[in-house]
Amino acid sequence: MVNTRISVSSSSSSSHVRNRGQPRRPSRYISIYVVLLLASAAVLFLFSQRRIAEVDRKDQSKNWFQATEENLWDSSFGFGYRTCVHRTSKYKAPQVWDRxxxxxxxxxxxxxxxxxxxxxxxxxxxxxxxxxxxxxxxxxxxxxxxxxxxxxxxxxxxxxxxxxxxxxxxxxxxxxxxxxxxxxxxxxxxxxxxxxxxxxxxxxxxxxxxxxxxxxxxxxxxxxxxxxxxxxxxxLRFSPPIEILGKTLVERLKSRGRYIALHLRFEKDMLSFTGCTYGLTELEAEELRKIRESTSHWKTKNINSTEQRIGGFCPLTPKEVGIFLQALGYGPSTWIYIAAGEIFGSGAHLSSLRSRFPNLVFKDTLATPEELKIFSNHASQAAALDYIISVESDVFVPSYTGNMARAVEGHRRFLGHRRTIVPDRKGLVELFDKFERGELNEGPMSAQLVRRMHKSRQGAPRKRYGPLPGMKGRGRFRTEESFYENPLPECICRRRRLS
Known part of the structure; x- marks a missing residue:
């Protein structure tokens, strides 16, 4: 019996040894199947992820474009501010009439x-x-x-x-x-x-x-x-003929789409007054010098044009305005209304702006000769039309800070801080000069610099600037921001929250 148990035991041990030494065929097939299945799943996963990524990139591109459009055009909706021009309880009506x-x-x-x-x-x-x-x-x-x-x-x-x-x-x-x-x-x-x-x-x-x-x-x-x-x-509302035609021209512009009102101060009087001759011919510069010298109430006669430009005291040229608007992201299909008088040497100097933005519009291209007839030889009445169209524009851009630019900016702030982009002329001139010297090219990098430079120059609410630091005496008043350029906080107040 002992021998039998030993025999059985030995037989069982040898069987286990054989099984460990020879792999079982069904297990091999299962392993191969699992590997192939995992590989297929991995390929399918990677392919699907790639497709998802492509879709995401397309969506992101689309969203980026929409965000850019929003940044370029959308109204501020007042930023939570409202107009406040009512009289206070302390206000008293005038009493005397014989003065x-x-x-x-x-x-x-x-x-x-x-x-x-x-x-x-x-x-x-x-x-x-x-x-x-x-x-x-x-x-x-x-x-x-x-x-x-x-x-x-x-x-x-x-x-x-x-x-x-x-x-x-x-x-x-x-x-x-x-x-x-x-x-x-x-x-x-x-x-x-x-x-x-x-x-x-x-x-x-x-x-x-x-x-x-x-x-x-x-x-x-x-x-x-x-x-x-x-x-x-x-x-101080404009006379009915001006108001009616002004609103009519605004409607005609808006029927074409959104538009920029560009106050292009590249006019003979402004260039003469500032002594800015950059981009002009020698004959044009000489003409401006003669006008300045013959105008008695203009105190400064000899002006260094180069210093004026570097200091940011010159109006942007039409070419510079074109580069600026393009860098901000406005496309060639953008409608631009030129709110200005006669542009100095208009044909030659406007061509560079028109090459970038073909849809340039003027009063005489929007209105009929009959509509403009009553305003001929009346520059102030024609300027009133420019004012109305500028206040109602989707975007207002002044190429120089003059009386109209300040008045329009203040009015647009009063009406809800409508988008007003004020160029940093000094900063832009430095950039433009780099283009001319070949140190920088127009493109994404320079556009990013321009956008960053003007991020906080688009008409958002802020209190009026006081005099420049270090200014003393009456001269400090000249450096203050005009009340009519920014009537906040006196005439623009924060909206009260409803409880």
């Missing part, structure tokens, strides 16, 4: 507009009756337009009834009243005008031969600041 302020408004359209509203505020401070201002007929444009030709006179008078008494002309009985001719100080404070009020002891009529910048930008009573806004943005 009169007569005014001669000087400068171009927007210089006169802001000056008129300054004089409305001054009349309120002096407790005087304002006589409808006489407009400048001796400026560069020699425009013979009267107040009623440019502005809705009755609307102006009626809108300000609760603030200032306004008459079309001095009463006949005032013809022999004692009069004073007074040059009000520039950027004058409330205390200055309170001292001026002493003049009523000896006179009943004060005549102001200039209206521009007669009132400080800052540190005035809230009601006076809001009166300036009520005047400029409500009372």
């Amino acid at each position: 009169y302020l007569t005014v001669r408004s000087n400068g171009g359209l927007n210089q006169m507009r802001t000056g008129i509203c300054d004089m409305v505020a001054v009349a309120r401070i002096l407790n005087a009756t304002l006589v409808i201002p006489e407009l400048d007929k001796k400026s560069f444009w020699r425009d013979s337009s009267t107040f009623a030709d440019i502005f809705d006179e009755l609307h102006f008078i009626k809108s300000l009834e609760g603030d200032v008494r306004i008459l079309k002309e001095l009463p006949k009985e005032s013809a022999f009243l004692p009069r004073a001719r007074k040059h009000f100080s520039s950027w004058a404070s409330l205390s200055y005008y309170e001292e001026i009020a002493q003049i009523w002891k000896d006179y009943r009529v004060i005549h102001a031969p200039k209206s521009d910048s007669r009132l400080a930008n800052n540190d005035l009573p809230l009601d006076i600041q809001r009166l300036r806004c009520r005047c400029l943005y409500n009372a």
Whole structure:
């Protein structure tokens, strides 16, 4: 029995040895099958991931384009701000009516507009009756337009009834009243005008031969600041013919799509005044020099054009504007309305801008000759059309910071901080010069630099800038940001949250 158990045991051991030494065939097939299955799954996974990645890239490209379009055009919707021009509880209506302020408004359209509203505020401070201002007929444009030709006179008078008494002309009985001719100080404070009020002891009529910048930008009573806004943005409406045609031209532009209003200050008077000759021929530069030397009230005669340009004190040329807008991301199909007078050497200088943006539009290409007939030889009335089209544009771009650029920017801020892109001229000139020297090419890298440079220069809400650091004396007022360029915080307030 012992032998039998041993025999069985030995037989069993040898069987196990054989099994370990010879692989089982079914197991090999299963392993190969599993490997092939995993490999197929891996290939399928990698292929699907590649397709997904391609789809993602397409979607991202599409989303990037949409985001760019949004960044280029979309309205700000006010950034949570609203207009606030109502009178405060401390406001008192004027009491005395037998004192009169007569005014001669000087400068171009927007210089006169802001000056008129300054004089409305001054009349309120002096407790005087304002006589409808006489407009400048001796400026560069020699425009013979009267107040009623440019502005809705009755609307102006009626809108300000609760603030200032306004008459079309001095009463006949005032013809022999004692009069004073007074040059009000520039950027004058409330205390200055309170001292001026002493003049009523000896006179009943004060005549102001200039209206521009007669009132400080800052540190005035809230009601006076809001009166300036009520005047400029409500009372001083353009005359019906200008308003009707202006709105008609806006509708025609918007029917073509979104548009940029470009205030292109490449005009003879501006180039003469600033002494900027970059990009001009020698004959053109000489013509501008003669104009500057023959204009008596322009103090600076000898100007270094190169220094002006490097310092950012020159209007961008049409070519430079084209490079700038293209770098921001605007495509060649973009509609651009040129809000300006006659461009100096227009055909030659505009060609470089037109080569990048063929859809350039002017007043005379939007309106018929019959529609423009009544505005011929009236530069201020034509400028009013530019103003309306610029305020209502999807994007406003000024090539230089002048009176119109400041007025339009302020109005667009007042209406909800509509997109206004103010070029950094000094920074751009450095970039353009690198192009000319071959140190940098136009392309994605330079476009990125331009966009980064202008990220915070597109009209978002901010408080008005004060004087430049280190400035002392009256000269500091000249460096302040104009009240009409940015009426925040006095006339633009944050919306109250609903509880």
